[in-house]
Amino acid sequence: MSVYQKIADDLVERFRPAAESLPANDEKRAAFARFSKVGPPHRRVEGWRWSDLPAALRAANGAASSGRSAAFDQIGAPSVNIVNGRIADAQAAAALGVVEVDEWDDTLDPCDWRDRFSGLVDLNTAAAVRQIRVEMIDGAAGAVWLRHIFDSREDVFVSIAMRVGNCATLNVIETFEGRAPFVSHAAIARTGKNASIARTMLQSTEQSVVLHSSFGAIIGVGGAFEQSSVSLGGRFARHETVPWLVDEDARVRIDSVALVDRDRHADFTSHVAHDEARAITRQRHKGVVDGNGRAVFQGKFLVGRSAQKTDAEMQANALLLSDRAQANHKPELEIYADDVQCAHGSTSGALDDDALFYLRQRGLDEGAARALLIEAFVGELIGDMDAAARPAAAELVGEWLRERTA
Amino acid sequence: MLKIQNLHASVSGEDGGADILKGVTLDAPAGEVHVIMGPNGSGKSTLSHVIAGREDYTVTSGTVTFDGEDLLGLAPEERAAKGIFLSFQNPMEIPGVATMNFIRTALNAQKKARGEGEISAADFLKAIRGKAKLVGLSDEKLKRPFNVGFSGGEKKRMEMLQMATFEPRFCIMDETDSGLDIDALKMVGEVVNALRDGSRGFLVITHYQRLLEHIRPDRVHVLAGGRIVKSGGPELAAELEASGYDQFIEAA
Ligand SMILES: Nc1ncnc2c1ncn2[C@@H]1O[C@H](COP(=O)(O)OP(=O)(O)O)[C@@H](O)[C@H]1O
Ligand SMILES: [Mg+2]
Numbered sequence: 240m241s242v243y244q245k246i247a248d249d250l251v252e253r254f255r256p257a258a259e260s261l262p263a264n265d266e267k268r269a270a271f272a273r274f275s276k277v278g279p280p281h282r283r284v285e286g287w288r289w290s291d292l293p294a295a296l297r298a299a300n301g302a303a304s305s306g307r308s309a310a311f312d313q314i315g316a317p318s319v320n321i322v323n324g325r326i327a328d329a330q331a332a333a334a335l336g337v338v339e340v341d342e343w344d345d346t347l348d349p350c351d352w353r354d355r356f357s358g359l360v361d362l363n364t365a366a367a368v369r370q371i372r373v374e375m376i377d378g379a380a381g382a383v384w385l386r387h388i389f390d391s392r393e394d395v396f397v398s399i400a401m402r403v404g405n406c407a408t409l410n411v412i413e414t415f416e417g418r419a420p421f422v423s424h425a426a427i428a429r430t431g432k433n434a435s436i437a438r439t440m441l442q443s444t445e446q447s448v449v450l451h452s453s454f455g456a457i458i459g460v461g462g463a464f465e466q467s468s469v470s471l472g473g474r475f476a477r478h479e480t481v482p483w484l485v486d487e488d489a490r491v492r493i494d495s496v497a498l499v500d501r502d503r504h505a506d507f508t509s510h511v512a513h514d515e516a517r518a519i520t521r522q523r524h525k526g527v528v529d530g531n532g533r534a535v536f537q538g539k540f541l542v543g544r545s546a547q548k549t550d551a552e553m554q555a556n557a558l559l560l561s562d563r564a565q566a567n568h569k570p571e572l573e574i575y576a577d578d579v580q581c582a583h584g585s586t587s588g589a590l591d592d593d594a595l596f597y598l599r600q601r602g603l604d605e606g607a608a609r610a611l612l613i614e615a616f617v618g619e620l621i622g623d624m625d626a627a628a629r630p631a632a633a634e635l636v637g638e639w640l641r642e643r644t645a
Numbered sequence: 646m647l648k649i650q651n652l653h654a655s656v657s658g659e660d661g662g663a664d665i666l667k668g669v670t671l672d673a674p675a676g677e678v679h680v681i682m683g684p685n686g687s688g689k690s691t692l693s694h695v696i697a698g699r700e701d702y703t704v705t706s707g708t709v710t711f712d713g714e715d716l717l718g719l720a721p722e723e724r725a726a727k728g729i730f731l732s733f734q735n736p737m738e739i740p741g742v743a744t745m746n747f748i749r750t751a752l753n754a755q756k757k758a759r760g761e762g763e764i765s766a767a768d769f770l771k772a773i774r775g776k777a778k779l780v781g782l783s784d785e786k787l788k789r790p791f792n793v794g795f796s797g798g799e800k801k802r803m804e805m806l807q808m809a810t811f812e813p814r815f816c817i818m819d820e821t822d823s824g825l826d827i828d829a830l831k832m833v834g835e836v837v838n839a840l841r842d843g844s845r846g847f848l849v850i851t852h853y854q855r856l857l858e859h860i861r862p863d864r865v866h867v868l869a870g871g872r873i874v875k876s877g878g879p880e881l882a883a884e885l886e887a888s889g890y891d892q893f894i895e896a897a
Contacts, residue, residue, distance in 0.1 A: 592701070597737045598747075599721035600697050600730075601807065602755035608722075611750075615741025615790075 243283045246293045250279035253296065257394055258365040266346045271365035278358020286357070289535045289567040290506045295449045295475030299420040307388070308416040308443040310634035315627040316384040316412050323389060323419070324397040326371060337379040338409065345370045347398045347425055349455055355481050355510045356425075359451050363425035367398035373411065377404035377431065382412070382627060387424065389417035389444065397424040405431035411438050412628050415452070418445040424452035432486075435463035439628040440470075440478065443635055446503065448473035453481065460486035467494045467624040469632050471639060472505030472532065480509040484518045484546075491520040494620045496632075498639045499532035506535040513546040520551040525617045526587075528557065528564035529643060539571040542579055549579040557587035558616050560609075610640045646675040646846040647696070647815055652707035654695045664705055665691045667871035673815075676843040678860055680882060681850045683868035684890040689850045690734050692868065693817045696848075697731040698724050711815065725751075726758035728814025732804040732821045734850075739791040745773065747791055748807060755811065776809040780832055797824040805836045815846045822856040834859025854886045869893035 251274070258271045280287040319340050320327040332340040346364050349356055375381065389395055403409045407430075415422070422444070428436055436456060444450060450473055458464050464482045482491055497505035511520055526534030536555045557566030570583035590612050598608035614636060621632050654666040665688045673679045681689055695702050696709060698721035709716045716724055739747075753763045764772070777787055780802045792800050801821055808816055816837070822830055837847060837860045849860065857879065865881040866873045867890070874893050875881070 591737075594737050594739050596694075596697075596699050596701075596721060597733065597739070598751070600725055600733075601747075601751035601811075602722050602725040602758070603751055604722045604754065605720070607750070607754065611742060611747070612739070615739065618741040 243281050246281045247279040250281075250293055250296070251275045254362055254366065254394070257396070258362070261366065261368065264346070266348065267365045270346065270348065270361040274358050274361040274365060278361050280357055280359065286508060286537060289533065290475065290477055290504065292449070292451070292475060292477075295504070296421060298474060299449045300447065302418070302447060308414070310443060310631050310638055311386065311414050311416065311441070313630040313634055314384055314412060314414070316382040316410070318384040318386050320386050320388060321371065321397065323391045323395045324367065325369065327388075335381075335383060337376065337381040338383045339372070339374040340383060340385075341372055342369045343372055345372075345400065347400060347427055349427060352455070352481070352483055352512070355483075355512065356453055356455065357451075357479060359423060360425045360453055363396050363398055363423045366394070366423070367396040367425075370398045370400055373399065373401040373409070375403045375407045375409040378406050379404065380408035382410035384412040384414065387413060387415045389415070389419040389422055389448070391419040393419065394421040395419040395423065397422070399424075399426035401426060401428035401436070403428065403430040403434045403436050406433045407431065408434070409436045410625060410627070411436065412625070413438065413440050415442040415444050415450065418448045420449065422448060422450040422452075424450070426454045428454070428456040430457065430459050430462050432459050433461040434459060435465070437465040437625055439625050439632070440466065440468035441628065441632060441635060442468070442470045442476060442478070444471070444473055444476070446473060446501065449475040451477050453479035455481040456483070458482055458484050458486070458489045458491070461488045462486070463490040465492045467620065467628070467632070468507070469496045469498070469621075469635050470505045470507065471635065472497060472499035472503035472534070474502070475504050477506035477508065480507075483512045483514070485514050487515045487517055489518045491518065491522075493522040494623060495524045495536070496617045496620050497524075497526040497534040498617070498636065499527070499534050500529040500639070500643060501532060502530070503532045504535075505533075506537070508535070508537040510539045510541065511551070512541045512543070513549045513551065514543045515545055517548045518546065518551070520549070522553040523620060524555040525620055526555070526557040526566050527560065527613055527616060528566055529560040531563050533565040533567070535567045537569040537571070538583070539573065540581060542572070542574040542576050542581060544575045546576045547578045549576060549581065551579070551581045553583040555585045556616070558613065559587060559589055560613075613640060646712060647671075647673045647848070648708075648710045649696075650708045652692075652695065652709060653705040654691060654702045655705055657701050657703045665702070665871055666695065668707070669868070669871070669873055671866065671873060673846045673848055675846050677863040678837070678841070678847040678849060680857065680862040680865045681848065681868050682852065682865065682882065682885055684893070687868045688871045689868055690819055693731055693819045693848070693850065696817060697721055697729060722754065723758065726755045730808055730811055730813030730816050732801075732808055732816065732818040734819040734823070736792055736800040736804055738793050738795070740793050742791040744787050744789060744791045748773065748810060752811060773806070773810055776806055779809060779835065780805045781829065782806055798826065798829055801825055802829065802832070805833055809836050809839070812840060814844070815848070816840065817848045817850075819850045820852070821849075822851050822853060830856055831859055854882050857882050867893055
């Protein structure tokens with residue numbers, strides 16, 4: 240047995256009790272079987288070279304959570320607290336108005352686009368106790384903040400299904416805080432015609448968290464998908480975004496910011512599938528890495544044969560603040576249509592000495608000058624965020640900078 | 646005010662190589678305007694950066710004092726707080742940095758270091774609007790990220806805006822006049838002359854006589870090969886413009 244087979248088997252056994260403790264259910268059983276067979280990601284699996292989940296899980300422990308993230312207090316949207324994957328305040332959820340948020344017994348399965356997700360989504364399907372449902376009716380527009388709080392000595396599995404009706408707009412903010420040995424979050428959104436979904440994801444969990452989250456969205460004709468995210472990493476934190484543009488004239492914007500220091504790890508991985516004509520996709524990633532941290536960015540654009548006139552751009556920039564800081568970028572274009580405009584760019588480097596000297600000549604001390612330049616580096620993406628989440632995102636950046644200079 | 650004694654400096658690092666500055670001595674008292682002229686590569690910008698505290702250069706010997714106090718041991722921001730201002734030859738574009746916010750933060754950082762009170766947002770706004778008009782920068786330009794998309798001349802105006810706003814005690818102007826049109830030169834003269842109250846000093850690096858028609862210099866020095874090879878009165882500038890630097894390149 241190869242060492243990697245052993246690593247995969249160990250992962251399966253680690254999660255088996257969580258899956259088998261749930262009431263028997265064919266779909267869950269099938270999902271766990273798929274996970275067992277092909278799912279456990281280790282460093283020899285495509286897309287997992289730089290993100291060593293098994294190693295992070297071996298180091299994971301059951302320490303209790305030490306608190307909440309104060310930055311999130313600034314979020315201006317109606318909230319639903321979801322503690323360890325379960326809606327904690329049903330009353331708040333019931334009082335939301337046009338957005339409906341509740342829990343039911345269903346499983347998440349991407350079915351025919353399953354292979355674009357990692358096997359961990361199968362694990363989530365197998366082990367999530369209940370599913371949270373977010374529904375926006377036709378023609379409506381509204382916002383909801385799903386506040387995920389983790390405070391558990393056991394692994395946590397969060398499963399979410401979202402539906403956005405025709406001509407409807409859903410503004411969803413998802414925040415992550417606290418800790419658990421392992422957090423698995425999987426959400427799939429389905430949208431109608433001319434519908435749009437704007438998602439903001441802010442992750443400020445504790446240092447020791449091991450977290451995997453994945454968000455899939457099927458975007459219909461004339462639909463829009465916008466996502467902005469800030470991740471502070473963790474022992475391991477990976478966020479996957481998988482939009483599927485199944486019809487014409489879709490618009491996509493995906494912005495991701497990662498701020499990692501100490502031994503933290505943040506991975507942003509996305510796969511945008513363009514199936515039909517005239518989609519416009521803009522993706523930007525900014526990673527700021529200090530200490531022994533590592534920021535991984537893997538972005539893929541798939542442009543199918545019918546996706547003529549696709550206009551897609553991807554840009555990843557990393558700022559390395561220490562000698563040991565690492566950034567790994569893997570931009571990927573897979574194009575089958577002939578009349579498309581696709582581009583990608585990737586940079587990584589240190590803070591600009593000339594700019595630092597300029598700012599210090601004007602009177603800023605070194606710490607303030609560095610902070611100003613780091614803020615400027617991520618500022619464009621923060622500035623383009625949803626107004627309800629922007630102050631909290633800016634505060635996360637500010638907190639991160641203050642913690643480094645303190 | 647600013648006293649430079651036998652200053653030698655080289656590029657920092659293991660293979661820093663030979664000195665760029667090879668014994669510069671200069672005394673610029675309060676109230677006076679000193680001009681430095683000299684061929685390309687003679688060390689003019691290096692001198693201005695060393696005075697301002699750029700860590701890319703290592704002072705191998707010599708001293709720089711400001712009102713009798715050693716400058717060389719101070720961080721760039723400490724020198725700025727003491728009133729040393731450098732108008733850069735090639736000002737930076739700094740994407741993502743909001744211009745007004747930056748200038749106010751810098752001004753308040755200087756004030757704080759000097760133990761003075763901060764300027765309020767309202768007072769600052771009033772002050773900077775007036776100065777912006779003086780240097781010819783529109784409100785729209787002030788709203789852009791710092792210097793982003795500015796022409797060379799606009800960047801020089803932004804340097805003058807900061808100089809007028811900070812009211813530094815000692816202004817080093819590194820080829821501020823290069824690339825400026827006639828009206829802008831006049832503006833630079835106005836900014837300098839408004840600050841010329843007898844208590845401040847100026848070190849003006851230039852290749853042209855033209856700016857000196859607006860700013861009457863007290864002394865003119867020729868820097869060649871990392872040394873001051875000649876000093877004289879204002880007439881030296883005119884002489885140099887007529888005869889060029891050839892004579893000094895030999896000498897250096
Ligand atoms: N950071 C640096 N690294 C290497 N060489 C430098 C550096 N700064 C200045 N020099 C060299 O020192 C000399 C003087 O440069 P500089 O001070 O810019 O001249 P000036 O401003 O008089 O034109 C030049 O030969 C230049 O190439
Ligand atoms: Mg120069």
